[in-house]
Structure formats: structure tokens, C-alpha cells
Amino acid sequence: MSATNPLSRRQWLVSMAVPALAGASTMVGLEAKGSPRDKGKEDNLAGARIYNIRDYGAKGDGKTLNTKAIQSAIDKCFSDSGGTVLIPAGDFLCGTIELKSNVTLHLSAAAKLLGSPKREDYTAGKGVPSGNGNIVFLYAVKANNISIEGNGTIDGNGLAFYNGKGDNTGPGQHGIGGNFDRPHLGIFYQCTRLNMSDVYCTASAYHCFRILGCKQVHIDGVRIYNRVNRNNDGFHFNNSEYVHLVNSDVQCQDDACALFGSNKFVTINNCTFSTRWSVFRFGGGQSQNIAVTNCLIYDTYGCPIKVSAGRASIENFTFSNIIMRNVTGPIGIGFSGTSENNNQDAQKPYIRNIVFNAIRATVVAKPVDHPDIHFGVSVRPGETNSCITLNAMGAYYLENISFTDVHVQYAGGGTAAQAAKRTIPEVAAEYFGVWDPAPGGPPAYGMYARNVKGLTLHNVRFEYDQADARPAVIFDNVQDASINGLSAKGSEGTELLRFINTKDVLLTAARVLTPAAIFLQIEGAASEGIIVDGGDLRKAKKALNFTDGATATAAVVK
Template sequence: MKSSQSNLSRRNWLGMFATAAVGSGVLASSQALGATPPAPASRIFDVRDYGAKGDGKTLNTKAIQKAIDACNQAQGGMVLIPPGEFLSGTLELKSFVTLHIEAGGKLLGSTKREDYTAGNGVPSGNGNIVFLYAVKADRLSIEGKGTVDGNGLSFYNGKGDNTGPGQNGVGGNFDRPHLLIFYACTNVDIKDVFLTASAYHCVRILQCKHIHFDGVRIYNRVNKNNDGFHFSSCEYVHIANCDVQCQDDACALFGSNRFVTVTNCSFSTRWSIFRFGGGESQNIAISNCLIYDTFGCPIKISAGRASIENLTFSNIIMRNVTGPIGIGFSGASGNNASANAIKKPFIRNIVFNGIRATVAAKPEPHPDIHFDLHTWEGEKNSCITLNAMGEYYLEDISFTDVHIKYAGGGTAEQAAKRDVPRVAAEYFGVWDKAPGGPPAYGLYARNVKGLTLQNVRFEYDQPDARPAMVFDNVQDASIAGFSAQGSPDAELLRFTGSKDILLSAVRVLSPAATFLQVEGAASEGILVDGGDLRKAGKTLALKDGAGEKSVVMRG
């Protein structure tokens, strides 16, 4: 009897144990309730039974792949990574496979480039060298309290992929492995695992449907272009209870992403958190998120020819950030034009609700990022930027219950700016072209139709010589319950070439030279209905052809 027990493999023994447990507990329970009984527990494919060793030295690529293939051929089961460090190169995950990494278990990427390949069938954009990947897989899972470690510091050579503003990838470093890539997959669940130290992006989800992340932690700060989540043209994506600390975009949504929710997550990065660009990004809800120590714009929507609509950001706390919100829209076809991009592009129906933020004077180094990061001049003294150009407008943008405290320190030279360059690619790119930063400390808006501000409050730590808000060609705006600190040397609000604007219950929180300055002959239909303007030296100034009939002061 003893010898027969010793002949049982770990895989068979665990499978028998799991089946017995289900039969004695869950099965009986479900039958008692009259529910359909579950199928017998899936088989467990322990990678050690295929020759893998968790010593951190043996290259286990072939052994682990054999376990994955066996699980797939059996039409489902669990591939088990037990406690230990299992060194590996590129692995292909497949349909019906659950990769379970136990607490204390680590899937460790090789330090050698020759141990990695491109994912078979993965598109080459942004590189397709990868540690773990899946192509056209269905019902695939990664779970457990263990770790996937890309050993990405081994691939650091000081070069990024050069896909930043104006670089276009020329001379970029693409020959390094991403941690995870899923392409054209459906029904993917990733939960509880710790993903860390990728040589490139951490998680790339490309043209997938029905994707769920829950309880995932990402720490990715060892190499350049260390993104967190990176989605491209996906549908039905749900991210919950995750924590992301990375170096580049934390949750990039490029291309045509639709039906996406992100909730109860925390984020920190050098660059952006929620990054949108191109395609048809529509029907996306982001809520109950904490953003801290983030520079380069936490919420950044930057597009040329795109159709972006129905985005909501609610209950968001930002601490120590720059450029809290930036939306740039050129509407130009440029290199983004395609044969089917016939309709006029748009960005519309964007909601910000329940936002609390503190904005730093300039980006600050992260002590755990070991390489220097360029600081753009336009990132300094930043504000919310809504910037469209030419015949194109941002439409139906609303801010409700928003309270932001800025570092302040803006200058009279910044406040004097009138000719803002027509740049939409990056919010800080606009202010790099107009050296010194934006002319407003709180909100700069150009070419916006249907702008709503309700219960919005702007304050600063240090005196700021700039207006709290500058409108340039803004049409159909409603401002209710707006409060802001002013400057004794500047106007609180400046409207240029803007019309059909209603202001009600506005408060001037500290002395300002002027409450409202209206500029340009095109300005008209501006109504100020009540408010507490006692701390303004004067209530109204008209300049550059603005007529007396353009503004009505009431109450």
C-alpha cells in the first residue's frame, strides 16, 4: 500500500484531492439548493511533473510549455506554479488554461534575449517580443498570490522606444520583451497576481473582448516605457481593485476601445494614468480611483482624427500631480487618416464629477526610478487644458463638484499671453510652444461648445498672477457656484471671442483686480447673474473691441 501511494504523481494526487473536496462539499451543497451540480474539478498540471525546477537557475521554458500544452489538449485545467523561482523564456498560454501561481511561487523571466521570441501571430506594433502571450485564445485565466517577474532591469540600455511627442519611434528600442500580450482573445480573467519588472510594457491587451482584471498589483519601474495596462481596440473590459505603480502610461486606451470600466484602483506614474488617443473610444466609465505622484497629466485625451464620446470620470482623488486634465483635439487627418475615416471626427460628452486634486508646480523625481526623466517646460505651472483648433470643437464637457488646489507661482508674463500656438498633441506641448506655461492657473479652454462648470473651486498655495480661468472661443457655457482665488494684478476670469455664457453664484475668494475681462468683438451674450464679487477691484473690463452690450451684469 505504501509503495502504491508513492507511485502517485503530484499532479494525480492533487487532482484526486480537489475532486474529492468538490464532491463532499460544494457538490452536495449545490444539489441541496436544487442548482445544477458543477462538473468535476479540473485536472492540475504541476509544472514539476514536466521537469520544471524552482531553483531560479534552471531554464524551464520547455517544461512549462509542455504543461500548458497538456492542459489545453485536455480541454481545460490548472497549470500550477508552486512555491519557488521558475526561470523561463517565452511561453504561449492557450484556451481553457488557468495558470495558477501560488503564494511564494514566481515565474521569472530569463535575463538572456535569446530565450525570448516574438509571439506567434502577435502584431509587431510597439514590438512583439514577449514573456507570456496568447493569440485567439478563449477562457484563459491567470490567478494566484504569486508573481510574474520580467527581470526587466537586465534589458536596460538607456534607450526608450522614442514614441514620445515628436519622436515617431525613430531609432527606438523595441527589441525587448513585454511581460504579457493577449491578441484577439476572449473571456480572459486575471486576478490577484503580482506583475513586476517588465523590460517594456507590462500588460498589452490587443483587439480582445470580455477581459477582467481584479486585485492585480503592478510595479513596473525598472526600464523606459514601463507601462502598466495598455489596451488597443478592445471591448467589454473591466478593471477593479488593482494597484499600479509604473514609469509610463498606467492605463493607456488607444484605438477603438468600447464598454470599459475602471473602478476602485490606485495609480502612480511619471507620465499619464488614463491615456486616450485615436480610433473610436466610446462608453467608458472610470470611478473611485486614487491617483498620486503622477506627472505628465493623469487624464490625457489627445487626438487628431478620432471619434471619442461618452467618457465619465467620477470620484477621483489626485495628490501631487501636474496637468490634472488635458484634452487636445486637432481634428486633422494627418497620418491617422484611413479609408474608412470619412465621418467628421469629434470629442464630446465627457464628464468629470467629484474630483479632488492638488497640483504641483512642476514634476518631481520618483526615488525608485533609477534613470533621469526629461521635464518639459510646459509641465510647469500647469492647469486643466481643453484645447481644440480651427473648425473643430470639444463638445459637451462638464465639471461638477471639482475642487483643485494649485501650487501657484504663475507670473504676469504668463498672464499676458494672448496668441496661444495651435498645438493639440500633448497639453504640455502647447505650453512648450508658448514658453512659460499657460495664461491661466486653473482652466484654459479654447474651441469648446457646451461647457458646464457647477460647484467648481480653484485655489492656490502661493500667489498667482494669472487669471483663474481663460476662455478663447468658448460657446454655450454655464458656470454655477464657481469659486476661485484671484490676483490683485489680474482679472479673475478672461473671456476672448466667446459667447452665450451664463455665470451665476460666482465667488471671488481673494482680492482680484477685475472680476471679468471680456475681449474681442466676437464676444456676446454673456450674462452674470448674482454672486459675491466684493473682493474684485472692479466687476467688468472690456478690451480689444468688446462692446458694452456683450455683457449683462444682473443682481
């Protein structure tokens, strides 16, 4: 080494290695060309690359429209056999985006996908059915292995689309004149292996997530805050299978977790919910094998657990370890067995095998406006002084319904006029619709059950804060019932329990907690086979009373 051309130790080692490799260069080159291990270095990362949207021209200034840049990154990722599309820190304004197979959308903690406030920046999802609208912010159709992850935010900018109008899909409205021309936050149609985790989703102009006809859906740790527009739902699952929702928090304005159509094999665990209009809402189709457990529901009106079915086949639902605080309802099942499109050749519909276990609830007198929803929501008369409602009619019955370890604290305040109500409208569309006619509210403060076969109440306790003139429980045309360990507050002006044309009931170990005029009033000539065995009835002035055609042979006290 000369002083004018010094070599470092590393340079010297490299220079010494070159002659040794030169003789073998021809053989190495031939091996590389013929080896399946080196068809191209690019293949080594196929399906595992990261595509930063900034590399495709996206700007996180909250002003630049980035739809094309973000879509280009997704399209490139898809064409390269998948990978991860990275949303880095910044506010990335955009319109409709399509997710594709094998693509993971990762939002870094300081990242925000911000929906454009302009309607012209959105389109209908290609291939998404138009029912309930198909204008959308993020969507995927018939895609496999798609994921949305990370601690960032997806903000629909939904307040920009508020015009005071909803979609008018409520009872009797049929969507006439409804506002459907606004984007949902996300729609996934006929996708398989859909995963969402950790993201914060907020301010949709319409529903937050619609998951339609999908299979193998896993949602973990997703947070939804959706209270800027009407019909601000949380999750909609329609005709989906093998769905698992866990560890998530939903605060919304409309249905928090609706399951419509034929959903099967669904679990919902360890979640919290709050909304104006219902949490778990079911209707239509053939829904089977659904389990909800370890969930907290608070400040929820319009009935937290609600099944409204005309012609449907629903079975094998369990609801366990659920706390409800400040709700109305709290449980409503309505079933008519008929619909406008009645198919005489179809299998007779049913609702059966529904289990409620370990439920604690406090029920308020009527719905209260949420302070963070900027528009008020009217209160229907049937929502006041609400109770658990099991309501079938005609030739149709709810079958095998059980309540075990269920304690409900009601606000009370029900009137004698409500208690005197005997003509109950035969409607099943919404639980509160049954009670709309004056005087509003149900005739019982704890539970009203009509047309039920195989009803079990075990360790059920009904109490109220203010005196209530209504019976605790009314059975109307209930058959094959078992009541064990029922404890309930009574009223000095009316009966604690009222059975109307009800038969084959075993009632054991009941407790009358406060004075009542009558423990059990039996009405109707069809009442029979009622046995009262044991219990503490001291606070009832009279054990049994028979009226409206019922005879003393209908019941016996042991």
C-alpha cells in the first residue's frame, strides 16, 4: 500500500477475495440460472411487501384529495400477490376506496383516513347490492384475506352529510322518501376471511360497517363512535357465517349490532354498547347458533335485545353474563309467523330455543336524549314504563324460552289504566309498537308473555324504584311453563301475577316482596293445570282469584 493510495482493511480483504471468486464465477452463474431459489430476488418478498401511500403521491394535509393515490397503492399491492398498504401519520382526505384480496390496510397510530365532505367524491361499490344504499367510503366485493388494522382512525366526516332526514326504514315507513344518498363507512360483500382489529372508526354519514354475505369474519378491539347523523348504526351483519366480534366498544345512534337475514355461527364476547335504538337486533331469514356473552350495555333505548320477525326461522340463541344499565325494553321478541310475501309452500316459521342467563338490568321510565347527539329523538308512547315482552300471535308460538338468574330493577310508575289493558294489538314489528295505543306502555311492569310454549323462569327477580300499579308478570295463552324462585314487588291495588287462558304451569318457591292485593289472578275459561307449590305468599291479601270464565278447578295451591 502506498501513501498516495491507501486501502482500508475492509477494502484490502475484498480485493484479496476477488481472484479467488473469479475462477468459480462461471459455475456460480450457471447454478444461479438453473436454481429454483433464484428466479428473481423480487419473488422473495412476494405477498409481504409494504406499500406506503406517500410513495404513490398521497399527502396527509387534510386538504388534498388522495383517492387515486391510495387506490393505486392498493391496486399495486393486489397485483403483487398482496401485502400491506401503509397509512402513515397524517390526515389523508379521500373518497371511495376499494380493498382487494390479500391486502392489509394498516393505519399507524397518528394516521387518519378522512372522508371527503363532497358527495361527488363517492361512488356506489361495484357489485354491492343497493339495499339500504350502496354509496360507500371503503368497500370490498368477493375478496379473500382482507384486513384493516392498526391504532389509527377512519373518519367518515358524516356531519357534512347531515340534512335532518333518515332513511325512513322504521316501522311502517318502508323507506319511502328516505335519505339513502350518503356513504356508509364500510361495506363488505361476499368476502371470506375478513379481519378488523384495533382501529377507531367514527362519524359515518350512514351505517358504520355493513357485512353482507361474508364468511370467517373476525373483529377484535375495534372502537366505533358514530353519533353525527341519523341511522348511525354500528355493525350490520346480514346473511353471514362464522362471525366473531370480541373486545370492541360501540357508541352509536342507531342499531349497534344488527343481525338480519340468515346469520349462523356467530359469537359476540367482551364488548360494550351504547345507543338510542337497540343493540342486538334480529329479523328475517334463518338465523341459528348465535351466542352473546360478557357484554356491558348502557344508556341504550329502543330495547337492547330485540327480535322482530314476521316469517323467520330463528333458533339456538344464548345471551349470558350481560349487564344493562339505564335501558328501556330490556328484551323484546315479536313474532307473527306471517309476512307480506307469504309463501304457502315454505316451511312453517319458528322462533325457539332462546336462553337468557345471568342478566342484570336497570330499566328507566322512558328514553333520554344522549347529550352528544346533536338532534333529538322522539319518544314513542310504547317506550314508556317498558318491560320484557314475549309476543307471538294467532297460530304461532315462541317455543322453549328460558330466563335463569335474571334480576331487573325497573323505574316503576306504571298506572292502573295500564294495568287494566286487556286488548293487546296483534303486531310484532317492534316491541314498543305493541304498546303504542293509549294508555301507552305494557300492562305488566316485569314481563308480558303471549303465545309461548315451554317458558322457564328460574331465580328471576323483578323490582321497581317507584310504586307501580301493574302486575309483575302477565301470561296470555302460555302453555307448559315452569316458574321457580320468582321474587317480585307487588301492588296493593292489583294482582302480582295474571294468567290469561294459560295452562300447565308449575309455580314453586315464589316470594311476594311487597304487599299485593292478589298473588295470582286467573282469567279465561281455557286456563287449567296451574299448580302453586310452596313459597312465601304472606304479603298477598289473597292467594288466588278467578275471573272472566276461569273456575276454581284451574289451579291448586299445595
